[in-house]
Amino acid sequence: MLQIDRWKRVLIFGICLLGLLYALPNAFYARVEAHNDAVAQIEATGVETPELAAARDGWPSWMPSHLVNLGLDLRGGAHLLGEVQVDQVYKSRMDALWPELRRALSDARDTVGSVRRVASPDGVLAIEIGNADQMAAATEIVRGFSTPVTTLTGAGQQSLAISTQGATLTIQLSDAEKAVTDDRTIQQSLEIVRRRVDEVGTREPTITRQGEDRILIQVPGIGSAAELKELIGTTAQLTFNPVVGTTADPQAQPGVGQTIAPSIDQPNLFYILEQSPVVTGEDLVDAMPASDENGLPSVNFRFNPTGARAFGAYTSANIGQPFAIVLDNEVISAPVIRSAITGGSGQISGSMDFDQANQLSILLRAGALPAELTFLEERTIGPELGQDSIEAGRISAIVATGLVAAYLIASYGLFGVFASIAVAVNVILILSIMSMMGATLTLPGIAGIVLTVGTAVDANVIIFERIREELRRAKRPFRAIEDGFREAMSAIMDANVTSFIAAAVMFYLGSGPVKGFAVTLTIGLVTSVFTAIFLTRLMILTWLEWRKPVQLNL
Known part of the structure; x- marks a missing residue:
């Protein structure tokens, strides 16, 4: 069992070197992140500015550039808990x-x-x-x-x-x-919120359902909870409604099946509209910021075939009549229909700047929330707090690993050095796998990494103690080590399988930080078994072949 073929030795060392290579970008986090952002922006826009080129060239293109995503508690960002008004x-x-x-x-x-x-x-x-x-x-x-x-x-x-x-x-x-409508509304709201957040390029947001009618939204890297509320809380409900009349009285009572909406440009003008729209934003297939014929900011939109037919039929039958373009219960404009509009496209213009036009196009592309979100809880975590958490987590991991290594060396001498190297490689492999997966690291995740350090040490301790038992039976070093590894295998596997079951339960039943802890713990279990059984054994075998000791003091 102790003998290892040459190709297996190459494979073990190769996995360790590959892990080091994929974990390395995390040591240059800011530089690699700027490189990734620049590459993504150049590919998306096709425009390469000197600043983007400099950021892209800040990390070699031939090197891996995958990073472990930092969670809200490490990066800073915004936390919202919203209730959907079903x-x-x-x-x-x-x-x-x-x-x-x-x-x-x-x-x-x-x-x-x-x-x-x-x-x-x-x-x-x-x-x-x-x-x-x-x-x-x-x-x-x-x-x-x-x-x-x-x-x-x-x-x-x-x-x-x-x-x-x-x-x-x-x-x-x-x-x-x-009941069916409630479930569909929550699912639709989840998807629309996710699309809106993804549109602004944030990293690894957490958007999950909480209870019957609530949505938890955590977005790392965004400025504040107010900024996130502005993006998500706007319903962006675009409708095209027939105009019944106008009034200057905001308290006017419209008829049954009618509604009153203020003009966005004229403070003292209110439109009485048919409550049932001709078409809605659900019929939109695209919306892009643009400029109108006067060079002012606007948004061009395009309907799907169903919306285009309905809009074309209405405008054909109502030439000379006004109709209102309504966004979130405010009339953007109310033009008179001069001719049938059958092309399925149009333009929204008015009192907006280019940033507002871009924001409106994002909201329209993402779609309208089916119901209003009432925010019950909001919290902003500053980047400084996130950096403090990273520093505290880094120090705790270094101190824990250092103390464990000192204990191993004091207890097992040279074999303790081998085990310490295996523990360090174990942490590197965890980071490399998380980087390749694009997993998110949170404070509980750091706790999971520190815990796996102890798990890796536990496997090595079991092996070394079994070797000691074999040496007490007066076995030769090579034979004692071989029997020690074989006898320890079942105990190591049993301990890790039970831990894996616990991690799986936490992952499937938990949410947010609990899942982050479960992910890092699961990865750590796999890597600790690899480093304890394969890497430590390979280092010990290499030393045995080199020194060929007659007796072993362990």
Whole structure:
């Protein structure tokens, strides 16, 4: 067992050298990070400025440039906990359903009589029909818009809950449909928040669901929680609504199915709009910052085929009428339709600078949040605190490794030196694997690395103690070492397998820092087994072949 083939020796030393090579960029973190950012920006824009070229050339292109990503507690950044207002989606669903129901019921006017929407709570659609004795016929028409709920828990239930009272028909989402809608809303919000954060080029954000209706957002490297809130909290809901009229009274009461929105350019002008839009930002496929015909900042947008058809049909039927471009309940502009717009593209211009135009295009590309995010918790961690954490973690790792090495050398002499080298290589391999994976290192992750130092030492101690036992039986050094490694193998594997199971449970059931600890612990378990069983054995065997000792004092 102690004999190692030449190709295995080359492989073991090769893995160690490769690990050192991939861990090396972390020793020059700022330089390599600037190199990576410059390369990414040059590839994305195709523009190479002298500053970008200097940053790119600050690290050799032939060297590995993967880094261990630093978490929020090490790098500084922003932490937000937001609650998704899912009730708003119920209202939007009912508002979107009304135009279709109005057309369907109007087609049956001879039976159900006149149709009008009456006031009702948010999320509830109340319709009054002229012929109360034909409520069954009206209910049957509405039921045609209900669909089966497609989940196991909602099997056999419909998406709409319909009730009647006198001449009024009340429609709302069923409980099963609300549960499905809530889950879909949270998932959609998660994806949109992730896309918005990714658009600004931040590194390794943590965006996860917390509980039923909350989202945890942690973004390293961003300036402040306020900056992150500005990016995420803006819903960027773009709609194109028919204009009913204008007013100077902000307290004016619009009719049922209508809404009032202020003009973004004229403080004393308010537009009364149809609540149901012609098209929405969901029909956008692209949005880019640009300049209008006067050279002022603007945003060019383009619809998908569905949006282009709806917009073209509306503008064709309403030439000479105004329509409003509404962003987050503010009217950006309300031009008069001069001709049919069938090309599927348009332009937003107004009082914005180029930075605002770029920010608006980012938000529109990412899409609108389906519901408002209310921030319950916000925290900013400064870069200085992150640097202090890095320094504290570095010192703790060095001190722990140094004390362990001193103990090993004091207890086992030369073999303790071999074990100390193996422990140092173990830490290097952990960093190299995390760099290649693009894993994120947090303070608990540093604790995981320090813990694996102890795990690696434990494996070496088990091996050395088994060798001592074999030497007490008067075995020759070569034979004692061979038997010691063989007898220690089962104990080492059992200890690491149980630790691996614990790490796996923490990874799958934990979140955030707990997962970071589990990742570094798992990697450390693998590398500690490699260094203890293969690297330490190779160093001992090389020494045995060189010195050929007759007896061994351990």
